[in-house]
C-alpha cells in the first residue's frame with residue numbers, strides 16, 4: 001500500500017501496489033496502482049506522485065479502510 005496524490009495540493013489517498021489484492025480479490029498488476037481505497041474518482045490518468053510515508057493531510061476514509069485490512 002502506498003500514499004498517492006492525484007493533483008498538486010490535494011490530499012494523499014492510499015492505493016494498492018502491484019501484487020496486492022483488493023477487497024474484491026482482484027490482484028493489482030505489476031507496476032500498476034489501484035484507484036484510491038476510498039473510491040475517490042481519478043480525474044487524471046495517473047497519480048501525480050506517490051510516497052511511502054503518511055503526511056498530515058492523508059484522506060481519512062482511505063486510512064479507515066486501510067486500518068480494517
Ligand SMILES: [Zn+2]
Pocket residue numbers: 012013014036037038039040059060061062
Ligand atoms: Zn481517499
